[in-house]
Amino acid sequence: MKKLSLIQIKANEKVKILEILGGSNLEEKLLSMGVYKGKSVAKLSHIGLKGPVVIKAGRSILALGHSVAEKIIVEKE
Amino acid sequence: MIRKIYLIGNPNVGKSVIFSRLTGVQVISSNYPGTTVEIARGYLVLDNEKVEVVDLPGTYSLDPTSGAEEVAVSLLKELPRDEIAVINIIDSTNLERNLLLTLQLIEEGFPVVVCMNMCDDAGHRGVHIDFSKLEQLLKVPVISTCALTGMGIKLLTQRIKEAVSSFRGKFTHQQRWLEIGKIIEQVQHLEHRHHTFREIMEDASVRPVTGMIMAAGIIYAAFKFVRFIGEGIINHITDPVFMNIYQPILERLSITWQGKGFWFHLLIGDLINGKIDFKQSLGVLTTAPYIEFGMVLPYVISFYFILSLLEDIGYLPRLAVLLDNLLHRLGLHGYAEIPVLLGFGCNVPGILSTRVLESKRERFIAATIISIGVPCIPLQAMIFGLLGKFGGFYVSGVYLVLFSLVIILGVILNRTLSGYSPEFLLEIPPYRFPPLLMLWKKLYFRIKGFLVEALPVVLLGVCFINILIYFKLFDFVTAIFAPVIHGLFGLPKEAVVALAIGFLRKDVAVGMLMPLGLSANQLFIGATLLAISFPCVASFVVLGKELGLKGLIKSTSIMVGISIIVGALLHFAVLR
Numbered sequence A: 001m002k003k004l005s006l007i008q009i010k011a012n013e014k015v016k017i018l019e020i021l022g023g024s025n026l027e028e029k030l031l032s033m034g035v036y037k038g039k040s041v042a043k044l045s046h047i048g049l050k051g052p053v054v055i056k057a058g059r060s061i062l063a064l065g066h067s068v069a070e071k072i073i074v075e076k077e
Numbered sequence B: 001m002i003r004k005i006y007l008i009g010n011p012n013v014g015k016s017v018i019f020s021r022l023t024g025v026q027v028i029s030s031n032y033p034g035t036t037v038e039i040a041r042g043y044l045v046l047d048n049e050k051v052e053v054v055d056l057p058g059t060y061s062l063d064p065t066s067g068a069e070e071v072a073v074s075l076l077k078e079l080p081r082d083e084i085a086v087i088n089i090i091d092s093t094n095l096e097r098n099l100l101l102t103l104q105l106i107e108e109g110f111p112v113v114v115c116m117n118m119c120d121d122a123g124h125r126g127v128h129i130d131f132s133k134l135e136q137l138l139k140v141p142v143i144s145t146c147a148l149t150g151m152g153i154k155l156l157t158q159r160i161k162e163a164v165s166s167f168r169g170k171f172t173h174q175q176r177w178l179e180i181g182k183i184i185e186q187v188q189h190l191e192h193r194h195h196t197f198r199e200i201m202e203d204a205s206v207r208p209v210t211g212m213i214m215a216a217g218i219i220y221a222a223f224k225f226v227r228f229i230g231e232g233i234i235n236h237i238t239d240p241v242f243m244n245i246y247q248p249i250l251e252r253l254s255i256t257w258q259g260k261g262f263w264f265h266l267l268i269g270d271l272i273n274g275k276i277d278f279k280q281s282l283g284v285l286t287t288a289p290y291i292e293f294g295m296v297l298p299y300v301i302s303f304y305f306i307l308s309l310l311e312d313i314g315y316l317p318r319l320a321v322l323l324d325n326l327l328h329r330l331g332l333h334g335y336a337e338i339p340v341l342l343g344f345g346c347n348v349p350g351i352l353s354t355r356v357l358e359s360k361r362e363r364f365i366a367a368t369i370i371s372i373g374v375p376c377i378p379l380q381a382m383i384f385g386l387l388g389k390f391g392g393f394y395v396s397g398v399y400l401v402l403f404s405l406v407i408i409l410g411v412i413l414n415r416t417l418s419g420y421s422p423e424f425l426l427e428i429p430p431y432r433f434p435p436l437l438m439l440w441k442k443l444y445f446r447i448k449g450f451l452v453e454a455l456p457v458v459l460l461g462v463c464f465i466n467i468l469i470y471f472k473l474f475d476f477v478t479a480i481f482a483p484v485i486h487g488l489f490g491l492p493k494e495a496v497v498a499l500a501i502g503f504l505r506k507d508v509a510v511g512m513l514m515p516l517g518l519s520a521n522q523l524f525i526g527a528t529l530l531a532i533s534f535p536c537v538a539s540f541v542v543l544g545k546e547l548g549l550k551g552l553i554k555s556t557s558i559m560v561g562i563s564i565i566v567g568a569l570l571h572f573a574v575l576r
Helices: A024-032 A066-070 B015-023 B067-076 B092-107 B119-124 B131-138 B153-162 B173-187 B197-204 B208-257 B262-267 B287-313 B316-329 B334-345 B347-356 B360-373 B377-390 B392-416 B436-470 B474-488 B495-501 B506-516 B520-532 B537-575
Strands: A014-020 A040-046 A053-057 A060-064 A072-076 B004-009 B040-046 B049-055 B084-091 B112-117 B127-129 B142-144 B188-190 B425-428
Touching: A014 A024, A024 B173, A040 B208, A053 A066, A060 A066, A060 B316, A066 A072, B004 B015, B004 B067, B004 B092, B015 B040, B015 B049, B015 B084, B015 B112, B015 B153, B040 B153, B084 B092, B084 B153, B092 B112, B092 B119, B092 B127, B092 B173, B112 B131, B112 B153, B119 B127, B131 B142, B131 B173, B142 B153, B173 B188, B197 B208, B208 B262, B208 B287, B208 B316, B208 B377, B262 B436, B287 B334, B287 B377, B287 B436, B287 B506, B316 B334, B316 B392, B316 B425, B334 B347, B334 B360, B334 B377, B347 B360, B347 B537, B360 B392, B360 B520, B360 B537, B377 B392, B377 B506, B377 B520, B392 B520, B392 B537, B436 B495, B436 B506, B474 B495, B474 B537, B495 B506, B495 B520, B506 B520, B520 B537
Parallel strands: B004 B049, B004 B084, B084 B112, B112 B142
Antiparallel strands: A014 A040, A014 A072, A040 A053, A053 A060, A060 B425, B040 B049, B127 B188
16 A cells, blocks of 8 residues: 555545654644544545645545645555 | 533534524624634523523634633633533534534533534434434433524523533543444434535535636625625615705704804814815714715625625635635735635724634734735725725725735745744535524624724714814924825825824724825825724724734834835825
8 A cells, every 4th residue: 555645645535544744733633623543534625836635524624734734644545 | 500601612513603592692603613712701591590601712622722722621610510511512514523522521520411503404414313312322411403593592591400420431532533433323324415516516616726716706796796785875875865864954054053163163064165075074963974874884784794694604714725825925824814804894803813823923924914904894995985986996006005015014024023833724614504684683783883883983083183173283293294294105294184093093084085185196195005004093902912012013113114115105106
C-alpha cells in the first residue's frame, strides 16, 4: 500500500487515515471533530494553488487548510 | 435544586435558537459555526423558580483547543454539579460527531439532558434515530426537538429536572469513538437515497471551478439586490414621505418662525433658495432624520436582509473555503471572511466576531483591516446617495481604493508582524432553509438595534454641531487643520468639521460634506478618507476592548498614517 497525503490523492477518492503528523494539538483537534486514525474519509475537492482540501468524514463536511491536509497520511481503500 | 442551566453543544447545532425558545431572549443565530461569540444569559421559570440559562459558545470537546471553548468549559465548573443542569444540544443529522461531547459530559459527572435538535431536518435527509434506545444506552433523558418551529421545547423544559449524572469510567478519545460506533449501529438507521439537488449544490459550491462561478454570481447578485431593495425603499417609500408629508409641515413651521434665530438654526437649519433642503439644511428636524431614515435606514434594511439570508442558508462557510487562498496571503485564513462581512454592516459586530479567529496576530490583522478597508452600511449608504448621482464610476472607485488598501496592508502586516497564524479547519454546514418568520425576526432585531444605537447619537450630534457652528466655535479648529485638509487633500477647509464628526458617526460625517458644494472628485476623496481614517467612537471602544491598549494605539496609528498618505496620493492623482 502506498502512503499518500490528502493533498496527493484525487477528488472523489475514498481513503483510510493512517497517520496524523504534526503536533498532538492538531491531532487532538481533528480527533474531536471525528477525523482520526483508522477513519474512512472521502476527498470532495481541492482548491488549487495551495488552497484548502474539503473532505467528508462520517456525515460531516470539513474544510482543512493546505498544511493540515498535508499532514494527514492516508491509504487508498 | 437547579440554580443554573447550561446549553452546550458542537458549533452550529442551534444552541442559540433553543436559548431564545427557552428564555424569550432574542439572540442572533445563523447557519455557521461560531455565531455566538459572547455568552448570552436569560431566565426560565422552572417550578415557579427563576433559573438562569447560559448559552455557551460551541465546542467539539471538553478539552479546549480554542479560546471560546476554554470559556465554555470554565463556566461549566462555576457551580457544584448538583446545582446545575446541562442541556447537551445535538444536531440529529450528525449524531455520530456530536456524541463525543455527550460522552465526555457524562464521564465528567455533569447532570445531562440530551436534546436532539433539528430532528425534522434529519427526517428529510433520511436519518432515523431510535430515541428511546439512545436514552437506554446513555442513561440520561433524550428529547427530540425542532427549535425553529418550537416542537419539543415544552417537553424539554418539563424534563430538565430529570437531568442525571450517569456514571461511567474515563476513556480516551479513541476509545470513545469506538463506543460511539457501537451506539450508532444500534440507534441510527440511514435510509439509502440518491443525491438530492440540495446535496449536488452543496458539493458544487466547494469545488474550484463550479464554486468560483457560484461565488461570483452570488456576490454580484447580493450587491445588486442590496442596491435594488435600498433604492426601491428610498424612491417608493421614504422619499415620498419626506417630500410630500414631512416637508410641508416643516415649511409651515419655518414660516411662523420667520427663518431667524437660534432655535430656527438649530432645528431647521439653513434655507436653500428659500426652501428646506433635507440634504443641505443641516437642522435637527431636517437633515438629521433625513440622513438616518431617508438615506441610511433603507440600506440597513436591504443589507441585513441579504446578509441574514446568506447566513441562514449556510453559504458563508463555503465562501470561506474559496477565499482561504487569498486571505492566507494577508496572514488570515478563510474564516476571517465572516468578521469582514459582518463589518460591512457595522464595524462593531465585525470586530467582535474576530474572536472566531484563534491567534492574537490574526485578530489584530482582521480588526485593523475591518476598521480601515470595510465601510459600514450607513457610510456606504451615504456614499451611494452622494456619489451615485455622479455615476457608478466614483462609487466603484471608493471600493477599489479600499480593496487595494486591504490587500496591500494585509500583505505588509503579514510580513512584518510576529506571531503565528493557525491553520484553517472548519466544518461546513449543510444548506438549510429556515422559516421566513425566523428571518424576519432576525432582521427586525438587527434593525431595532441599529435605530436604538444610531438615532440618539445622530440627533444629539447634529444638535451639537449646530451649536458649535452657530457660535462659530469651529472656525478655530478649521484654521488649525486647514493646511492639511486644503493643502494636502485638496478639500475646502470646512471639511475638517466633517472629518472630525467622523469620530461620532460616519453617516452624519458624510452628511456634513453635502452642503459644501464639493466637486465629484472632492467628494470621492472626502468619502474615501472618512472610510479609512479614524474609526467611529463605537468601533474605537470595541477595538480597544478586543486588542488591548497597545493594540488599539498600534492599529489607530496605522489608520491615521494611511489616511494621510492615501489622501495626499488621491489628491495628486485625481484633482490635478
